Amino acid sequence: MTAALSTEASVHLAPPVMAEVADRVYAYLQPPGGWCLNNAGLVVGNDATVLVDTAATEYRARALRATVQRLVPDGPDYVVNTHFHGDHVFGNGLFLPRATIVANERTRADAATAGLALCGLWPDVDWGYLVPALPTLTFRDALTLRAGGLTVELLRLGPAHTAGDVVAWIPQRRVVFTGDLVWSGVTPYVLMGSVEGSLRALDELRALGATTVVPGHGAPGGPELFDRTEEYLRWVRDLAVRGVAEGLSPLQVARRADLGRFAHLLDSERLVGNLHRAHAELAGLPPGEPLDIAAAFQEMVDFHGSLPTCYL
Numbered sequence: 001m002t003a004a005l006s007t008e009a010s011v012h013l014a015p016p017v018m019a020e021v022a023d024r025v026y027a028y029l030q031p032p033g034g035w036c037l038n039n040a041g042l043v044v045g046n047d048a049t050v051l052v053d054t055a056a057t058e059y060r061a062r063a064l065r066a067t068v069q070r071l072v073p074d075g076p077d078y079v080v081n082t083h084f085h086g087d088h089v090f091g092n093g094l095f096l097p098r099a100t101i102v103a104n105e106r107t108r109a110d111a112a113t114a115g116l117a118l119c120g121l122w123p124d125v126d127w128g129y130l131v132p133a134l135p136t137l138t139f140r141d142a143l144t145l146r147a148g149g150l151t152v153e154l155l156r157l158g159p160a161h162t163a164g165d166v167v168a169w170i171p172q173r174r175v176v177f178t179g180d181l182v183w184s185g186v187t188p189y190v191l192m193g194s195v196e197g198s199l200r201a202l203d204e205l206r207a208l209g210a211t212t213v214v215p216g217h218g219a220p221g222g223p224e225l226f227d228r229t230e231e232y233l234r235w236v237r238d239l240a241v242r243g244v245a246e247g248l249s250p251l252q253v254a255r256r257a258d259l260g261r262f263a264h265l266l267d268s269e270r271l272v273g274n275l276h277r278a279h280a281e282l283a284g285l286p287p288g289e290p291l292d293i294a295a296a297f298q299e300m301v302d303f304h305g306s307l308p309t310c311y312l
Helices: 058-071 105-114 117-121 195-208 224-245 250-256 270-282 293-304
Strands: 017-022 025-029 040-044 049-052 078-080 100-104 137-139 142-147 150-157 165-170 175-177 212-214
Touching: 017 058, 017 212, 025 058, 040 058, 040 165, 049 142, 078 150, 100 105, 100 150, 100 165, 105 137, 137 142, 150 195, 165 195, 195 224, 195 270, 224 250, 224 270, 250 270, 250 293, 270 293
Parallel strands: 049 078, 078 100, 100 137, 175 212
Antiparallel strands: 017 025, 025 040, 040 049, 142 150, 150 165, 165 175
């Protein structure tokens, strides 16, 4: 019986990097991709520029803005939020007034409800001066933005990571920015979404035919990232089925679990939250329906042995 702890204390934080993953398509990477270290994307067209997601703290969002302005001095015309979590939206305000903030309708509603609540989970983090900026352009299922000769197709999938997830697909370059539907070297997290919905979303992502996949956290790759994320989620579902049959709680299941081939993933405490969602779905809760997030997060802290690190 093993329950490995996250290894953030031993992680060396490399500086963020803007990597060109295809012609005029860039991934802004914040390695190694654990808590609060998300990726962003940039599509640079002849007459418009699209930024996909921002960053968690004022300091990190300002670093993102400075890097973007080296490529696009005036800044982006659009900022797309793939979902409402603070590491993807807290930097929105730094791109106003030029940029139009774009998101799915559910993302906007959830962002309005959540506000800066994420800061309360890590009260000792220097979040800086954050002014929430809600999307002003919203859509239900799909929206196409045009950046010169490139199109950025925004597609709602899920519920998966949250109840309202969006991916950004650039068909001319076969690049997809997945938000937190896909992970690379980091434990997936579906406490606010759905295990089953995530598996369906991964099938929809495969159908796009992307050759370059930029996950919400961790290093970019190819379609193999879909497989790795799916493998983990199916393992979680199997654990939950056995745990429910034995009358065990999600925390008990997590503590008994052998992480095995998933032991190398950052933030292993997310297993507890994922099991809460899997157990709820097995009990009939619809995908994306609310759970007690604070209670589940506290159990993740208990499993970890301390509050996980949210990197500055």
